[in-house]
Amino acid sequence: MRKLLMTTAVAVAMGAPAMAATETEGFVTQTEAGDFYGSELIGKRLYVSEAEVDAEAEWTEEQRAEWDDVGEINDIIIGDDGEVKAVLLDIGGFLGMGEKTVAVNMDQLKFVSETAEADDYFIVVQGSEAMLENAPEFDMAAVSPNGAVDETMPNDDVAATEMDEDAMTPGDEMAEAEATMENAADEAGEEMAEAGDEIENAAENAGEEVAEAGNAVENAAENAADEAGEELAEAGNAIENTADNVEAEVSEEMAEADAEMTDEEMMAEEEMAATDDTAGGWATPEVARDGYETVQSIDLTAEMLEGTYVYGADEENVGEIADLVLSEDGQIQAALIDVGGFLGIGEHRIEVDFEELQVLREQGGNSVEVHISATKDQLEERPAYDG
Structure with missing residues (x-):
């Protein structure tokens, strides 16, 4: 505007x-x-x-x-x-x-x-x-x-002096422009028709070429598939034969190895297995006693446990709790147990994971008992605590 x-x-x-x-x-x-x-x-x-x-x-x-x-x-x-x-x-x-x-x-x-x-x-x-x-x-x-x-523009006089009698009026100019546009449109239409025919012919030729190429590809694919199938079948047979041979050889070698194992080797394996059981952790005992209930570590304090006797698998006194090992968040992680000795002499201090212990507390009281599934001998075989 x-x-x-x-x-x-x-x-x-x-x-x-x-x-x-x-x-x-x-x-x-x-x-x-x-x-x-x-x-x-x-x-x-x-x-x-x-x-x-x-x-x-x-x-x-x-x-x-x-x-x-x-x-x-x-x-x-x-x-x-x-x-x-x-x-x-x-x-x-x-x-x-x-x-x-x-x-x-x-x-x-x-x-x-x-x-x-x-x-x-x-x-x-x-x-x-x-x-x-x-x-x-x-x-x-x-x-x-x-x-x-x-508001002062003259009418007839100015129009007579400024307009040429032979000048083309706007209407004539528009008519001439429309005619020119029609001729251009006709020519463009003819050119588009010719281009369309050429495109259609080219598409038909291309379609025939694509069809021929497709047939060639299909034939080549079928031939390749047949050849690959034969090769795979041969390879499969070879693998199967090899696997059978290997399995037979392994079976023979294992039988020979079993036959060569001596009684001493079997005894050594048994001793190693026993040693592994001793070095490993013990399952949490499930001792039931009237008037007592099992409590979790979060309900216990160091004061309640330190100096408490520990009872083994045969209900014998196998040692006493000397100290506790706490995690960073203050939870009881392990217990240090003094095993063996007399009057503090010759004691063997070991570390036991708290999950290997069962703590019983007297209902309505503060008396506690600590139980473990191991025997005294098994506890003494565990390496000494070096903390």
């Missing part, structure tokens, strides 16, 4: 106090209170309110919610005398109407301040949406290049 005003930094008076100017040179040096820049108004949203709007009053958000956003300011029309004649408004987007441009006088606009800041304001038109819908549209075609409505 053609602009009627260059939106530069030149300040435009909107019916407010005039800008200050020097007396001798006639230049404006600064704006005064109430002045606006034209560039500030271009693109500013426009609201319409049926209720009477007092620009000096303070408006709440609830009151402003009743205003309707109907468009924006498009441009400003300034007369030769420098006064603002009208403001162009782009209205549209409501009541099913399309966008159109209307011009209103400046005195129809209300500049309503929202805060104390000078540039924080709303622009409101007093009226209704129907009023703007029925407003006459501004005729942009009637505006001359210099921004003023041209």
Whole structure:
């Protein structure tokens, strides 16, 4: 849309106090209170309110919610005398109407301040949406290049001097252009038809070539599959024969090895197995005693366990708990048990995982018993604790 005003930094008076100017040179040096820049108004949203709007009053958000956003300011029309004649408004987007441009006088606009800041304001038109819908549209075609409505153009004399009798009218030019376009369209249609025939012929030839290639590929695939099948069958037979031979050889070697095992080797294996059982952990015992119940490590303290006797698989006293090993989170991880010795002499201290122990506590009391599935001899065979 053609602009009627260059939106530069030149300040435009909107019916407010005039800008200050020097007396001798006639230049404006600064704006005064109430002045606006034209560039500030271009693109500013426009609201319409049926209720009477007092620009000096303070408006709440609830009151402003009743205003309707109907468009924006498009441009400003300034007369030769420098006064603002009208403001162009782009209205549209409501009541099913399309966008159109209307011009209103400046005195129809209300500049309503929202805060104390000078540039924080709303622009409101007093009226209704129907009023703007029925407003006459501004005729942009009637505006001359210099921004003023041209009302002085002569009719017959100017037309007679400026128009050549032999000049082609716009209608003739359009008819000639349409004929040229029709001829171009006919030529393009013929070329497209020829190109289509060529493409169709090429597609048929390509189809035949693809079919021939497909048959060749299919035949080659069948031949390759037959050859591969024969090779796989031969390889399978060879593998099967080899596996049978290997299995027979392994069976013979194992039988010979079994026959060569001596009684001493069998005894050595038995001794190693016994040693492994001794070095390994013991299962948690499941001793049941009237008046006692099994308790978990989280319910026990070091004070309750230290110095407590440990009873072995045959219910004999196999040692006593000397100390506890705790994890980083404070849970009992293992117990240090003193095994053997007399009056503290010759004792053998070992570490036993707490899961290998069963702790019984007297119901209603603090008396505890500790049980383990190992015998005293088995405990003494465990390596000494080196902590």
